[in-house]
Amino acid sequence: MDFSELKSVCCGCSIRELCLPAGLTDQEVLLLDQHMSHRQPVKKGESLYRTGDSFRSLYAVSAGFFKTSILHEDGRTQVTGFQMAGEILGLDAISADRHVCDAVALEDSVVCEVPFDRFEELGQLMTNLQRRFNRTLSREIVRDQGVMLLLGSMRSEERLAAFLVNLATRFSARKQSSSELVLRMTREDIGSYLGLKLETVSRLLSRFHDEGMLSVRGRNIRILDPAGLNRLVVSA
Amino acid sequence: MDFSELKSVCCGCSIRELCLPAGLTDQEVLLLDQHMSHRQPVKKGESLYRTGDSFRSLYAVSAGFFKTSILHEDGRTQVTGFQMAGEILGLDAISADRHVCDAVALEDSVVCEVPFDRFEELGQLMTNLQRRFNRTLSREIVRDQGVMLLLGSMRSEERLAAFLVNLATRFSARKQSSSELVLRMTREDIGSYLGLKLETVSRLLSRFHDEGMLSVRGRNIRILDPAGLNRLVVSA
DNA sequence: TGCGCTTTTTGACAAATATCAAAAAACTGC
């Protein structure tokens, strides 16, 4: 997808995404978006924000793909998530009015920027909006705890299987194929997210391939045996 | 501390804790607490709530100590956190109106229960309250991401050191000794939280003890070399 | 198209952590 195409993709989406599943009408959403949100392209490799930046806005990903990562003093980094269209960036910055992670586009992307002070004002006026937003924040907590489970009690093959199943599920929720994945991140990014070294990720992908569970060609992955993958996640 | 003592400890604390650092006056807090929150003792070993319970209230820990854990289908569990006086339980349940973890008291404890529907109404009326609460939720996200960093990129000794430093810091913020820790959880709980086996936790404690960094007598731990511990966390 | 850089794969080996087992210590209820 090239950049000029992306510019026409974005719709009145940011408020909707911040508060989905919404109780607002389409007209309300559209109205709000027009007044509050600002579409913004981010090129592959660029940072949307960096650790330490002061916090002004949340961002809804309209198109593209991001990763977020935190830095340890000694230079090690931990990828904390991958965000695709319809997902929100910046929730962790509300806490201290300062971004505490880096958000980097892994492909040419578009975000809708929502100034947080105006969003908060609006929440005061619209009960429903605020309620949805509380849920959005809580959902992120639940997601993070799922990652803790993954990192704290799964073995490497289960982690990778869970990661692939999760990606496939999110793609299919966005009406993209759930068996044909194009990874936007490196093996190192995946490894960081899963608490594994890149070589381990590579070996596991090769093994899943050899076992007929996946077809792996670089970053193009086809899931051949979804049930088998799921079995690894649930029981193995 | 026995139970009858605990009953006299709780003050008008729940709203304050939900929204600290607060912009409300003491009188406001007291007023709100009297109308909205309900003090409740929880005996050691009892569950405050369980996975699947429907969500009605948040809880501020007034006194005592809790752990939260999530269950994997196959019976494995992952401890997601330990909560002490002044900390909040239940934020993850807002997402789906249902608790997604178990909260168990690790000693006789007291919580302040805050019915969430009434709290939300109040947030609509008091801008400041809602703003504080957004931050509280975001702070939990940041905390969880810190655990991801710990689980995803630290080695066992760094994890344990980070855990001890974190506990000590939280105790001292509550004006308790930061060098004299009485662990309320088992080695297995610690291991689950840190993504390690209980034997590994035990061995590491013994090693820190032998190296003169800690004095370990069962669950009584004295930190003899805080700087050494910190060095492990930051750079090792 | 081809050159240089980054990413990925694979192998051999090393290190970290888990597993299994058994004894010691601590706690619980009476």
Added chain:
DNA sequence: GCAGTTTTTTGATATTTGTCAAAAAGCGCA
């Protein structure tokens, strides 16, 4: 204070994952 249970410690060994290295594949750009 004692008997039974749970928790903790420690040792010997196994397994998993990481480290180092080198070649292959893929990608960006002149």
